[in-house]
Amino acid sequence: MDKNSKKQTIIGNIAVATLLFSALFLLYCWSSSSFTFPNQFFLPSNQSLCTKSTAIDGHKAQHDNIELDSALAKASTENKTVIIAIVNKAYVEQEEDNVDGESTMLNIFLRSFWLGEGTRSLVDNLLIVAVDKTAYDRCRFMRLNCFRLETDGVDFGGEKLYMSNDFIKMMWTRTRFLLDVLKRGYNFIFTDTDVVWLRNPFTKLSNNETEDLQISTDHFNGNSWSPEIQLINTGFYFARSNNKTISLFETWYAKKDNSTGMKEQDVLLNMIRNEGIIGKLGLRVRFLDTLYFSGFCQDSKDFRQVTTVHANCCRSIFAKVKDLKAVLRDWMQFKRLEESNNSMVNNMKWSVHGHCWHSWKISNNTKG
Numbered sequence: 001m002d003k004n005s006k007k008q009t010i011i012g013n014i015a016v017a018t019l020l021f022s023a024l025f026l027l028y029c030w031s032s033s034s035f036t037f038p039n040q041f042f043l044p045s046n047q048s049l050c051t052k053s054t055a056i057d058g059h060k061a062q063h064d065n066i067e068l069d070s071a072l073a074k075a076s077t078e079n080k081t082v083i084i085a086i087v088n089k090a091y092v093e094q095e096e097d098n099v100d101g102e103s104t105m106l107n108i109f110l111r112s113f114w115l116g117e118g119t120r121s122l123v124d125n126l127l128i129v130a131v132d133k134t135a136y137d138r139c140r141f142m143r144l145n146c147f148r149l150e151t152d153g154v155d156f157g158g159e160k161l162y163m164s165n166d167f168i169k170m171m172w173t174r175t176r177f178l179l180d181v182l183k184r185g186y187n188f189i190f191t192d193t194d195v196v197w198l199r200n201p202f203t204k205l206s207n208n209e210t211e212d213l214q215i216s217t218d219h220f221n222g223n224s225w226s227p228e229i230q231l232i233n234t235g236f237y238f239a240r241s242n243n244k245t246i247s248l249f250e251t252w253y254a255k256k257d258n259s260t261g262m263k264e265q266d267v268l269l270n271m272i273r274n275e276g277i278i279g280k281l282g283l284r285v286r287f288l289d290t291l292y293f294s295g296f297c298q299d300s301k302d303f304r305q306v307t308t309v310h311a312n313c314c315r316s317i318f319a320k321v322k323d324l325k326a327v328l329r330d331w332m333q334f335k336r337l338e339e340s341n342n343s344m345v346n347n348m349k350w351s352v353h354g355h356c357w358h359s360w361k362i363s364n365n366t367k368g
Helices: 003-030 052-075 105-115 120-125 133-141 165-183 243-254 264-273 277-281 317-339 343-347 354-359
Strands: 081-087 126-130 145-148 187-191 195-197 213-219 231-239 285-287 293-295 308-310
Touching (some): 105 120, 105 195, 105 317, 120 126, 133 145, 165 243
Parallel strands (some): 081 187, 293 308
């Protein structure tokens, strides 16, 4: 074979190889088959040969939207109101050596619906939003209304101690999700799962549709309409879906990246007290009396009026679980005395929240 023939053969082989490589490349990018081209042989693992992941992400987002719409519709009342609680692994998983059925925060939360007055049927309107697989699997096992909230690779599975970086991230993730719910036209009660429901809160919340937001307080200062003196708590509140509340949540969430070291509750409090957001947006905001919507920061003074009890002013799940169990014991004792017309019912007092007070003295690495 002469030199020209060899040269033509080499050129031909290169052309064939180029065509084959191109075909494989196109197949990798656009084919719907399961074939995957080994691009790690050519590029670092953090780079992509094409934009197929964009299409996959878009399809997944569409699927998640459908799932959320379905979950909200299933849990909704006739007037498009839902009760929303967000959980992670730490709130649903028992310690390995603990077989107590009420040793998880979620179990205590649900137990209160069973023991409360007029609360059992409200479980049908409760949507449990799980931020990790363990929490979602547990929710499904309990036959509740469940939705899995993807968190862009952030691990929200373990306990997030109060004001830790992961705690703050999880609170902002919650705010973004609730904004999405409002945009879909749903009113909601948001409740932390460390809130026990002793009576139906809808009987104490205003049904006046001109009131946009009704929010709990750590310490109620006597005036339901005075934003300057209230210390709000975003662990329990009722929001109506309208343009004003959507604008509030959009403005609130937009401050996330410029609020380093602040949890979302602190940011909202600053917006209310110092930025005049209520007046700017024309919002009507009611601040809830701790007589009805109480917590460990300020106990309700009347067992006959108390509606919810929040394990606020408390740092760890271990402490919350211990002291919320005591709350349910107090509640059951009150009910027994009330049903028997025992005069001792008038002297009922809440148990001291000792584990929660002690939780502030424990190091970050200790749960109790």
